[in-house]
Amino acid sequence: MASSISTVPHRAGLGHRLWQSRIDYLFLVPGMVIFGLFILYPLFASQWFSLLNWSGFDANQAFVGFANYAELLQDKYFWDAFARSFIFTLSTVPAQMAVSLVFAIILNNKLLRMSALFRTLIFLPVVTPVAIIGIVMTIMLSPFNGPVNIGLLDAGLINRAIDFLGDPNLVLWTLAGIFVWKWVGVTMVYWLAALQTVPAELYEAAKLDGVKGWQVTFFIVLPMITPFAIVIALISAIGALNVFPLIQSMTQGGPYFASEVMEVYIFRNAFATLNGAVPRLGYASAAGVFFGLAIMVLTILQIFAVRYLRSREKPNGA
Amino acid sequence: MALEAASSAASEYVIRQPLITPRVRRWIVSALLAAVCCIWIYPLVWMVSASFKTNAAIFASEGLIPSQPVFDNYLRAWNEANIGAYFFNTLFVTVGSVLLVTIATAMMGYVLGRRKFLGRGFIFGLLVFTMFVPQGYTIIPVFELLSMLGLGQSLWGVMLATTGGSFVIFVLLFAGYFSQMPDELEEAAKMDGVGFVRTFWYVMLPLSKPIIVTVIVMQTLYAWNDFLLPLVVTLANPAIRTLSVGVYAFKGENFVDWGGMTAASTITIVPVVVLFLFLQRYFIDGLAGAVKG
Incomplete structure (x- = not known):
């Protein structure tokens, strides 16, 4: 690839350079159309919408400046939803990573009987559409005849049915648990990939030195796959922020808004207002922009943190 | 192996x-x-x-x-709850978006991964920058855009907008994979007088089969799973509901009919589970490659 740069004269005119790469740009067109329309445009349009008082009908658009943001900062429901989104992410990502790592370490042993079958079974919830999971889990956890409550009652573990989805103190944790169950399969595959990078000679050398199995796992394998943990955490965090389908299909943010995360809040204000109130697309956009910016800032901080850690690991530079 | x-x-x-x-x-x-x-x-x-x-x-x-x-x-789910119609709606959205996404991301990933041109770094920057944007942030403008294009209540709108879902990750996957291929491939093709487009189509694309399969499976899962966008687009037009939205609506309308709901749910998951069972080896290898890359 380096050679293709040097063939371009260093001081070639801008037009010449663009013309030389015309076929490259042509190849970018289909992708850039999709990217521009459905990712980039919405990003900027949201910011414009957030400055409007707008119910969705063009005639009703009115520019209100930062009034939506000012109102947002006063809105208790907004801050609650904002906080819940972060609580949800911060609780599900570590849980998901830990559970999947345990599965991956066990299943990485190819001599284990039926390990391919186990891997497939653990993966099944991942391929099940979220809306379906929402419905099945609502039935499973129902306090009236739901199989989970019946099982717990029969086993004598509880003496009164637990309303997993109807108790405001419990609902977010129930949803987090279901979320982790649904997505652990993917994270497990990532860990399995990371484990493949540990060279076989290491295991052999450790064995010759008489190191025990669990010691190999803790002191050799885990440190070797830590760099992957950062990538896996990033991917899992992206997933945990897109939790709308699960929550909408199970609780719609209830009871009493106890499970209303950011996306549910946006959806409610923009498309599904309570008691037939006028939809407020501008206000909902402001919430989206605020939340999106908060995530971007965190992403950038995280990238810098990763770069810093990596540069400390390898002093010579990449 | x-x-x-x-x-x-x-x-x-x-x-x-x-x-x-x-x-x-x-x-x-x-x-x-x-x-x-x-x-x-x-x-x-x-x-x-x-x-x-x-x-x-x-x-x-x-x-x-x-x-x-x-x-x-x-029978009840298929006929009364319209699951049959929703099934074909979902199939249309899924197949259409998979075709568009695979072609577009492979082409984009190829030039980003293997070629040097003005603006390459800028495009990479934009891609990474937008990777974390949650769907809740973009749903309102996407819906408005579709309405402006006259697709606000159409399956074509759902299909087109679904292509944006995991777009960035796919482009980065292709770019990473193509960038690791040896330069000799292209040099040999050039010596034989094979043009840029044909090199891509006949030499490079067949070699990227693992990523193609991964993208197909991931996009299928995404399209089959997607909920917020089809929910918003079909709010006013129940005839074009997808399976996820249809089953959700069925739950709202017949909450006591557990039999009907579970049957509708089973119909919905069988195609994706079968697809996954057939392609899981490629899929898992491809996902694994994504992490290593």
Whole structure:
């Protein structure tokens, strides 16, 4: 690839350079159309919408400046939803990573009987559409005849049915648990990939030195796959922020808004207002922009943190 | 494959311990895992089982194997709840978006991964910058855009907008994969007088099969799973609901009909599960490549 740069004269005119790469740009067109329309445009349009008082009908658009943001900062429901989104992410990502790592370490042993079958079974919830999971889990956890409550009652573990989805103190944790169950399969595959990078000679050398199995796992394998943990955490965090389908299909943010995360809040204000109130697309956009910016800032901080850690690991530079 | 053999040999060393023989230990672990897996997929097994029972039998909570299997639920779901129509809607959205996304991301990933041109770094920057944007942030403008294009209540709109879902990750996957290929491939093609487009189509694209399969499976999963966008687009037009939205609406309308709901759910998951079972080897390898890259 380096050679293709040097063939371009260093001081070639801008037009010449663009013309030389015309076929490259042509190849970018289909992708850039999709990217521009459905990712980039919405990003900027949201910011414009957030400055409007707008119910969705063009005639009703009115520019209100930062009034939506000012109102947002006063809105208790907004801050609650904002906080819940972060609580949800911060609780599900570590849980998901830990559970999947345990599965991956066990299943990485190819001599284990039926390990391919186990891997497939653990993966099944991942391929099940979220809306379906929402419905099945609502039935499973129902306090009236739901199989989970019946099982717990029969086993004598509880003496009164637990309303997993109807108790405001419990609902977010129930949803987090279901979320982790649904997505652990993917994270497990990532860990399995990371484990493949540990060279076989290491295991052999450790064995010759008489190191025990669990010691190999803790002191050799885990440190070797830590760099992957950062990538896996990033991917899992992206997933945990897109939790709308699960929550909408199970609780719609209830009871009493106890499970209303950011996306549910946006959806409610923009498309599904309570008691037939006028939809407020501008206000909902402001919430989206605020939340999106908060995530971007965190992403950038995280990238810098990763770069810093990596540069400390390898002093010579990449 | 050599790698797999090597690692399986390696894991044997990990297991070998003096006290309990490795064989016994593996049996114990297998048995434990089997128990965990039974609990793990119990909700799905229960769902399939319930779909073959009458509502009375479900509420009576008999065992998993229905004493008198019935197929009524499936007929009711398919005909009355329109699951049949929703199935084909979802198929249209999924196939259409998979085709568009695979072609567009492969082309984009190829030039980003292998070519140097003005603006390459800028485009990369934009891609990474937007990777974290959650759907809640973009849904309102996407819906407005579709309405402006006259697609605000059409399946074409859902299909087109669904292409944006995991777009960035796919482009980065292709770019990463193509950038690791040896330069000799293109040089040899150039020597033989093969043009840029044909080199891409006949040489590079066939070599990127693992990523293509990964993108196809991931986009299929995404499109089949997607909920917020089809929900918003079909709010005013129930005829074009997708399966996820249709089953959700069915739940809202007939909450006591557990049999119908579980049958509709089973119809919805069977195609994706079958697809996954057939392609899982490629898919898992591809996902694995994504992390390594």
